[in-house]
Amino acid sequence: MASLELEYSLAPTEPMEPFSTGRPTKRRIRGGRGLVLVIAALYFIIPFYAAMQFSLQDIQGHFSLQPLSQILTAPGFVSALWLSTQLAVATMMITLVLMVPTVIYVHLRMPRFRRVMEVVTMLPIVIPPIVLIVGVLQASPLWLKNSQYLLALAYVVLAMPFVYRSLDAGLGALDLKTLVEASRSLGSGWFSTILRVLVPNLRSALLSASVLTLALVFGEFTMASLDNWTTLPVWIALAPTNNPRINTLVAMIFLLATCLLLMGLVSLDRSKSRHSRRS
Amino acid sequence: MSDLATETAHSPASEGGEVGHGSRHPGALGRSLRTSAPVLPFITYVALGLGVPTLVIVNYAFRSNAGRLTTENISTILRGGQYLTGFENSLKLALVTSIVPGVLGTLLAYAIATSKHELFKRLVAAASGVLANFGGVNLAFMFIASFGPAGVAIKWLAAAGINPWDHGFNIYKLWGVGFVYVYFQIPLMVLVITPAFHGLRESWREAAENLGASSWRYWRHVGLPVLMPSVLGSMFLLFGSGFAAYATAEALTTGTIALTPIQIGAILQGNVLAGEANIAYALGLAMIVILLGSIGAYGLLQRRSSRWLR
Numbered sequence: 001m002a003s004l005e006l007e008y009s010l011a012p013t014e015p016m017e018p019f020s021t022g023r024p025t026k027r028r029i030r031g032g033r034g035l036v037l038v039i040a041a042l043y044f045i046i047p048f049y050a051a052m053q054f055s056l057q058d059i060q061g062h063f064s065l066q067p068l069s070q071i072l073t074a075p076g077f078v079s080a081l082w083l084s085t086q087l088a089v090a091t092m093m094i095t096l097v098l099m100v101p102t103v104i105y106v107h108l109r110m111p112r113f114r115r116v117m118e119v120v121t122m123l124p125i126v127i128p129p130i131v132l133i134v135g136v137l138q139a140s141p142l143w144l145k146n147s148q149y150l151l152a153l154a155y156v157v158l159a160m161p162f163v164y165r166s167l168d169a170g171l172g173a174l175d176l177k178t179l180v181e182a183s184r185s186l187g188s189g190w191f192s193t194i195l196r197v198l199v200p201n202l203r204s205a206l207l208s209a210s211v212l213t214l215a216l217v218f219g220e221f222t223m224a225s226l227d228n229w230t231t232l233p234v235w236i237a238l239a240p241t242n243n244p245r246i247n248t249l250v251a252m253i254f255l256l257a258t259c260l261l262l263m264g265l266v267s268l269d270r271s272k273s274r275h276s277r278r279s
Numbered sequence: 280m281s282d283l284a285t286e287t288a289h290s291p292a293s294e295g296g297e298v299g300h301g302s303r304h305p306g307a308l309g310r311s312l313r314t315s316a317p318v319l320p321f322i323t324y325v326a327l328g329l330g331v332p333t334l335v336i337v338n339y340a341f342r343s344n345a346g347r348l349t350t351e352n353i354s355t356i357l358r359g360g361q362y363l364t365g366f367e368n369s370l371k372l373a374l375v376t377s378i379v380p381g382v383l384g385t386l387l388a389y390a391i392a393t394s395k396h397e398l399f400k401r402l403v404a405a406a407s408g409v410l411a412n413f414g415g416v417n418l419a420f421m422f423i424a425s426f427g428p429a430g431v432a433i434k435w436l437a438a439a440g441i442n443p444w445d446h447g448f449n450i451y452k453l454w455g456v457g458f459v460y461v462y463f464q465i466p467l468m469v470l471v472i473t474p475a476f477h478g479l480r481e482s483w484r485e486a487a488e489n490l491g492a493s494s495w496r497y498w499r500h501v502g503l504p505v506l507m508p509s510v511l512g513s514m515f516l517l518f519g520s521g522f523a524a525y526a527t528a529e530a531l532t533t534g535t536i537a538l539t540p541i542q543i544g545a546i547l548q549g550n551v552l553a554g555e556a557n558i559a560y561a562l563g564l565a566m567i568v569i570l571l572g573s574i575g576a577y578g579l580l581q582r583r584s585s586r587w588l589r
Binding site for chain 2: 032033036037040043044046047048050051053054055098099101102105106109110113117119120122123124125126127128129130131132134135136138139153154156157160162208212215216219220221222226233234236237244247248251252254255258259262263265266267
């Protein structure tokens with residue numbers, strides 16, 4: 001904290017908070033905060049920018065968009081992309097069907113079980129993917145072992161920690177009991193209550209959970225490589241292309257796409273300020 | 280992970296219809312079974328997807344290749360040699376990449392949490408969620424392209440007269456890998472520590488200032504003591520994340536570095552001395568034990584800090 005403290009005293013004059021008691025209690029770190037944020041932004045942008053510049057070059061080392069057009073024709077890329085897409089869709093569907101009704105039910109009827117859920121959904125962090133996949137491969141029957149969807153089943157487990165927390169926070173922000181009672185007393189069954197009342201209210205939580213699941217599936221290398229499936233990350237790491245720029249470019253495009261997707265969702269969604277949950 | 284460690288005490292959910300724990304009335308068991316039936320699919324899934332594989336690992340960790348019960352796998356690891364070195368490196372790496380990004384992430388989270396722009400905060404939270412999960416191959420390729428021996432950022436630095444590669448920097452060695460890990464560890468720290476800053480109430484600072492405390496004394500006696508359990512707890516989480524990471528180091532060094540996850544991967548892909556195959560399971564078990572410890576510490580500290588964070 002020491003460096004922040006320093007910045008504090010350097011920037012003594014700051015506009016007061018609206019609810020200030022009259023004293024300039026917020027002699028805040030506009031200067032210090034700006035410095036920290038700029039350094040952090042540089043730290044996160046420089047490697048990305050450098051990698052982009054590295055991949056968007058022609059043979060002479062000049063900027064060129066030509067590598068973009070080579071992606072689609074790179075050997076194995078399309079099938080890897082297709083495999084990852086299938087896995088992503090399967091993972092998202094299983095995750096949502098498994099987690100959404102469970103978390104809603106636990107919030108409504110078994111509040112004590114939330115403690116258990118919290119601990120259980122932390123466990124995938126404790127079992128590293130490299131260890132988990134070994135056990136999964138040993139334990140699964142042959143027909144499942146030969147299927148690409150074994151990976152999707154395992155990814156559901158990996159996605160649990162953030163999917164659960166996202167849903168839990170989303171449900172915590174709703175007046176769940178009132179919503180459900182209103183819907184039930186108007187005559188809808190459980191199925192349509194979940195689908196037509198709760199899911200629309202949970203939109204932002206569901207969307208961010210889905211995007212993070214997507215990012216997980218499109219980035220997961222450990223399990224896929226040990227299960228011998230050439231998903232996109234495995235292709236990026238091991239593809240026998242004679243042009244490493246293409247692989248780097250694909251990696252960067254996916255980082256950029258997930259980031260923009262999630263940030264877009266977040267900024268579009270104005271319905272629920274996070275502040276409303278606190279205080 | 281976008282909402283990892285959000286406050287847990289907040290519970291507007293209905294309190295009705297709880298499972299009757301310990302109830303001895305006839306029919307209570309049936310009713311409690313019926314109440315908990317809807318969570319059975321989830322429990323079954325976790326048992327099959329997480330429980331069974333873990334049991335398999337524990338089982339194989341204590342078996343010889345011929346299938347007899349043995350502690351030979353464990354003692355081979357403890358006897359020293361490459362596997363112990365692997366653990367030593369992994370622990371060192373995890374320790375450093377939890378403390379340094381932990382401190383930096385806390386500073387960054389504070390700078391973000393004190394911002395008044397709600398949209399900015401939410402954008403940063405979204406970006407942190409993506410970056411914290413951005414380990415692995417993509418990250419490794421990004422750093423090879425930017426900070427590798429022929430990387431673009433290295434060329435910039437070399438043009439400025441300081442080429443880190445001439446001063447002992449090597450992205451393919453242990454601390455080079457650590458340098459890369461920081462890129463996903465800082466956003467992870469920001470994600471998990473941010474809720475703690477919301478627990479620092481403005482009234483505490485006002486009270487301290489009315490009593491004549493300087494900014495330094497406020498932090499020394501109020502701010503830091505309240506934050507400390509959260510900071511330490513989050514660092515344990517980072518420790519676990521750094522300790523378990525495989526893909527980044529594997530893609531970066533193509534498996535030439537002695538880290539426990541890399542060694543497990545190498546054994547599984549068949550690069551192993553005859554008769555040592557089950558050591559992979561013993562290594563896995565050891566990792567699980569260490570990670571259980573660090574996540575347990577995270578949980579305990581998190582509970583302690585929730586006293587202040589409502």
